[in-house]
Amino acid sequence: MSGLVILLMYLAGAVFLAVTDAGLKVATVASAVLLLVCLITGSGFWITLFLPGLTTGVLVFLGQKNLRRSMLSAPLLEWYRKVLPPISATEQEGIDAGTVWWEADLFSGRPDWRKLLSIGKPVLTRREQEFIDGPLDQLCRMVDSWQINHELADLPADVRDFIHKQGFLGMIIPRQYGGLEFSAVAQSEVLTRLFSISSVVANYIVVPNSLGPAELLLKYGTEPQRDFYLPRLACGEEVPCFALTSTVAGSDATSITDTGIVCKGTWQGEDIIGMRLTFDKRYITLAPVATLVGLAFRLHDPERLLGDAEDLGISCALLPAATPGIEKGSRHFPIGDPFLNGPVRGQDIFVPLDFIIGGSAMAGKGWRMLVNCLSAGRAISLPSISNCLAKRSLAGSSAYARLRRQFGHPLAQFEGIQQPLARIAGLGYIINAARLHTAQAVATGSKPSVPSSILKYHCTEMARQIGLDTMDIHGGKAIMKGPRNYLASAYESMPVAITVEGANIMTRSLMIFGQGAIRCHPFVLQEMEIARETVTGDTIVRFDQVLFAHVHFALRNAALALLHGLTGSRFANVRIESPVNGFYRQFSRLSAAFALVSDTAMLCLQGSLKRREMLSGRLGDLLSMLYLGSMVMKHYEDEGCPPEDLPLLEWSCGYLLYRYQQAMHEILINFPIRPFAWVLRLLVFPLGMRYVLPRDALDRHLAELVSRDSATRRRLVDGIYLVPAKTNPMGFLEETFQRAEAAESLEKRLKDARKQGRLAGLSGMEQIGAAREAGILNQAEADQLTDFRVRVSEIISVDEFPYDAFARAGNRAPPFS
Structure with missing residues (x-):
C-alpha cells in the first residue's frame, strides 16, 4: 500500500469523521485502526509515524479528561484571560441588547432551513388592513408633496390634524391606552406607503413610532408615567421628540457631554431632590414642534444623595417642552425634503427625579434602555424607507422605460437600460424580503439586534445604488425639479437614511460582526463569561467542556467547507424539498466557511480584531450576505414558489453569492497572518472562486419581465401609493403604463x-x-x-417656472462666524 493511498485514506477519514460529528472515542479507534493497517502493511513509514501515529497519540491524550484539563485546558484558560480584551459596561450592554434570531444558525455552519421555513408568513390582521385601505389611503390623497416641500416646508394644518385624529402617532401604543397596537409588519407596510407620498409626512409619523418616548415608556416607564403620557401620545395631544445626539459625541452616543447633576432644589413650591440638566442637542427630528422632549444625558451625583456612586451613567428623562429653560423651535435644513428637524438646548434646568423614565430606580440605565429599543426599531423604519425607494424606482423606471422612446424604440429594449433595470428589480426584491421577514421576527417577539444592523446598512446602501440607476434611466427627466418630478426628493434625501441611527460606516465596521461574533457564536460568549470568573476547579471543568466543543465545531466547519467546496455543495444535507434546493446547499456551504474564517480571525487576532475595522467590516459582509440570502429564499417559499419569480430569485441569490465571494477574497488577501490565509483559501476555495454576477441573459429576461404588466412586477411594486391624482405623478405614470x-x-x-x-x-x-x-x-x-x-x-415633459420663482427674500441664514 503506497504512502499516497494512506494519505488519502487519512484525509478522507478525517473529513468524514468531522462532518458526521463522530465523537472522540470513535475518532481514536478509527485513527488506531489506520495506524495498525499501516504497521501491518509496512509501507509509507513517514506517513505512518507522523499522521496516524501522531493523531492517535494526541487523541488518546485528549481522552484522558483529568490530564487534559490540568495540562491543556487550565493553561489555555490563563492565556485566554490575559488576551481577552476588556469590555466596558457600555459595550457589554450593547452586546446584551436584543435577542438572537436566525443569524445564530448562520454562525453555526449548519443552518437549519426547516426552522427558518417554519416561521410564520407575515400577514396583516383585518383591522390593520382596514386602516391601510381607509385612513392611510385617505391621508395619501390629502398630501401634495410639492406644496409641502417647496411652498410650506411644513405639514398643512389639515394633514397634521388628520394624522392626530386617526392615531397615526400611536401605532406602537397598546389599545388600552388609545393606541392602534399594530404589529411590526403593519407598521412597516404603513411606513412604506407613507414614504411613497412624502418623507416629511412619513418622518412626522415614524419618529413617535420608533425609538422615542412611547417605546421607552412601554418598556421601562412607571405605571403613572404610562397612564399619563401614553394616551396623550396616542392621540397626538403630545408630539414627542427624542434628543440623543450631542454636538460633540455624534455617532459615539456613549460619549455624550450633556449632564444632569443630582441636587436639592425647589419644584412647584416644594423642596425636593431633583437634577439640574444642561444639554445641547442637534439633529433632533420633530424638535421644532415637539411638546414632549425625551432626553439622554449622563447623570452625576457628586453629593451622593442617591447612593455611593458619583457617575451614575447615561439616563433618559421626559421633559415637557414648556419647561422653563428649554430652547427649541429653530430648524436645521436637511438635504432633500425639509422634514422637521432642529436643535434642543437647556442650561441649568431643575426638574424632579420622577422625570427619569422609570423613575429614580432607572437612573444610570439609559444606555441599556436605548440599545434594547434600537435593536427592534432599526429593523422597521429605515428598511421601510429603502423598500419604498426600491418599489417607487422600479415602478417609475420600468414604466418610463416602456413609454419613453429613443431612436424609434422604447428605452426598455436597449441593453444599456436593461442592466440597471434588472439591478433595480433584483436589489428591490432583496430589500423587500429582508424587510418583511425581519419585521415578522419583531412581530413575534424577537429583538434581532444583529439583523437590524444588517438591514440598516445593506438596505440603505442597496437603495442608494437603486437611486443612482433610476436617475440614469430617466436622464434629463429626473434632474429637473417640479411637481412632475417623482424622483428628485427621494434621491436627494438618500444620504439622510445612510447617516441616521448609526452612520453606515460605523454600522458596517463596528456593529454587524463586532456584536454578532459574540452574541451569535455558539461558544464565544460562554468562553468569555467563564474567563471572567475566579478560577476554580469547576471553572476549569466548564471551560474545558466549552473549549473542546468549540474545537470540534471548528474542525467540523473546516471539513464541511472543504467537502462542499470540492463537490459543489452536492452533498450538503439541507433536509428540505424545494425547487431551489441548489441555493440552500450553496448557502449552507458558505455558512460553514464563514464560521471557519470567523473562528480563525478571532483566534489569530484576539482583541486587536476590534480595531481592524476593514477586516471586521468584511466579516460582517459575509454574515450579511448569508442573512439576506436566507430572507430571499424564505420570501420565495412564502410566496408559493411562483415560477415566474424564479428569475428574481436566481438574480438575487447569484448577486449575494458573488458579493460573499468577493468579501471572502478580500479577507484572505488582507489577512495579516499569511500561513493561516493560505490554509483558509485552500479550505474555502479549493477549486477557485466559481461564483459570478448574474449573466447578461438573466438581466435581459428580468428587465423584460418588469417592463410589462406581469404578476412579478405587480408583486414588486405592491405597497406604494400608485393612485392617479394631480398631486401624484407616479400614479399618472402607472395608469399610462397600464x-x-x-x-x-x-x-x-x-x-x-x-x-x-x-x-x-x-x-x-x-x-x-x-x-x-x-x-x-x-x-x-x-x-x-x-x-x-x-x-x-x-x-x-419637465416643469418650468418664472424667472424669479426661486428667490426667497428674508430667508437668509445667519453668516458663518
Whole structure:
C-alpha cells in the first residue's frame, strides 16, 4: 500500500469523521485502526509515524479528561484571560441588547432551513388592513408633496390634524391606552406607503413610532408615567421628540457631554431632590414642534444623595417642552425634503427625579434602555424607507422605460437600460424580503439586534445604488425639479437614511460582526463569561467542556467547507424539498466557511480584531450576505414558489453569492497572518472562486419581465401609493403604463400602414386622423391612441417656472462666524 493511498485514506477519514460529528472515542479507534493497517502493511513509514501515529497519540491524550484539563485546558484558560480584551459596561450592554434570531444558525455552519421555513408568513390582521385601505389611503390623497416641500416646508394644518385624529402617532401604543397596537409588519407596510407620498409626512409619523418616548415608556416607564403620557401620545395631544445626539459625541452616543447633576432644589413650591440638566442637542427630528422632549444625558451625583456612586451613567428623562429653560423651535435644513428637524438646548434646568423614565430606580440605565429599543426599531423604519425607494424606482423606471422612446424604440429594449433595470428589480426584491421577514421576527417577539444592523446598512446602501440607476434611466427627466418630478426628493434625501441611527460606516465596521461574533457564536460568549470568573476547579471543568466543543465545531466547519467546496455543495444535507434546493446547499456551504474564517480571525487576532475595522467590516459582509440570502429564499417559499419569480430569485441569490465571494477574497488577501490565509483559501476555495454576477441573459429576461404588466412586477411594486391624482405623478405614470400594451398594438397598425405607403408624409396627431379616415382605426381607437400620446407627452415633459420663482427674500441664514 503506497504512502499516497494512506494519505488519502487519512484525509478522507478525517473529513468524514468531522462532518458526521463522530465523537472522540470513535475518532481514536478509527485513527488506531489506520495506524495498525499501516504497521501491518509496512509501507509509507513517514506517513505512518507522523499522521496516524501522531493523531492517535494526541487523541488518546485528549481522552484522558483529568490530564487534559490540568495540562491543556487550565493553561489555555490563563492565556485566554490575559488576551481577552476588556469590555466596558457600555459595550457589554450593547452586546446584551436584543435577542438572537436566525443569524445564530448562520454562525453555526449548519443552518437549519426547516426552522427558518417554519416561521410564520407575515400577514396583516383585518383591522390593520382596514386602516391601510381607509385612513392611510385617505391621508395619501390629502398630501401634495410639492406644496409641502417647496411652498410650506411644513405639514398643512389639515394633514397634521388628520394624522392626530386617526392615531397615526400611536401605532406602537397598546389599545388600552388609545393606541392602534399594530404589529411590526403593519407598521412597516404603513411606513412604506407613507414614504411613497412624502418623507416629511412619513418622518412626522415614524419618529413617535420608533425609538422615542412611547417605546421607552412601554418598556421601562412607571405605571403613572404610562397612564399619563401614553394616551396623550396616542392621540397626538403630545408630539414627542427624542434628543440623543450631542454636538460633540455624534455617532459615539456613549460619549455624550450633556449632564444632569443630582441636587436639592425647589419644584412647584416644594423642596425636593431633583437634577439640574444642561444639554445641547442637534439633529433632533420633530424638535421644532415637539411638546414632549425625551432626553439622554449622563447623570452625576457628586453629593451622593442617591447612593455611593458619583457617575451614575447615561439616563433618559421626559421633559415637557414648556419647561422653563428649554430652547427649541429653530430648524436645521436637511438635504432633500425639509422634514422637521432642529436643535434642543437647556442650561441649568431643575426638574424632579420622577422625570427619569422609570423613575429614580432607572437612573444610570439609559444606555441599556436605548440599545434594547434600537435593536427592534432599526429593523422597521429605515428598511421601510429603502423598500419604498426600491418599489417607487422600479415602478417609475420600468414604466418610463416602456413609454419613453429613443431612436424609434422604447428605452426598455436597449441593453444599456436593461442592466440597471434588472439591478433595480433584483436589489428591490432583496430589500423587500429582508424587510418583511425581519419585521415578522419583531412581530413575534424577537429583538434581532444583529439583523437590524444588517438591514440598516445593506438596505440603505442597496437603495442608494437603486437611486443612482433610476436617475440614469430617466436622464434629463429626473434632474429637473417640479411637481412632475417623482424622483428628485427621494434621491436627494438618500444620504439622510445612510447617516441616521448609526452612520453606515460605523454600522458596517463596528456593529454587524463586532456584536454578532459574540452574541451569535455558539461558544464565544460562554468562553468569555467563564474567563471572567475566579478560577476554580469547576471553572476549569466548564471551560474545558466549552473549549473542546468549540474545537470540534471548528474542525467540523473546516471539513464541511472543504467537502462542499470540492463537490459543489452536492452533498450538503439541507433536509428540505424545494425547487431551489441548489441555493440552500450553496448557502449552507458558505455558512460553514464563514464560521471557519470567523473562528480563525478571532483566534489569530484576539482583541486587536476590534480595531481592524476593514477586516471586521468584511466579516460582517459575509454574515450579511448569508442573512439576506436566507430572507430571499424564505420570501420565495412564502410566496408559493411562483415560477415566474424564479428569475428574481436566481438574480438575487447569484448577486449575494458573488458579493460573499468577493468579501471572502478580500479577507484572505488582507489577512495579516499569511500561513493561516493560505490554509483558509485552500479550505474555502479549493477549486477557485466559481461564483459570478448574474449573466447578461438573466438581466435581459428580468428587465423584460418588469417592463410589462406581469404578476412579478405587480408583486414588486405592491405597497406604494400608485393612485392617479394631480398631486401624484407616479400614479399618472402607472395608469399610462397600464394602457401601453393596447396602445402599442394600435401603433403597430400605423407602422404597418406607413410601410404600405398609406400614411406617407404624415406624423404625430395627423397620422391618427388620417388613419381614422382611411379605416385603419375606428373612432374609439383613434381617441384611445390620441389620449395615450398626450399622456406620454405629459410624462416626458419637465416643469418650468418664472424667472424669479426661486428667490426667497428674508430667508437668509445667519453668516458663518
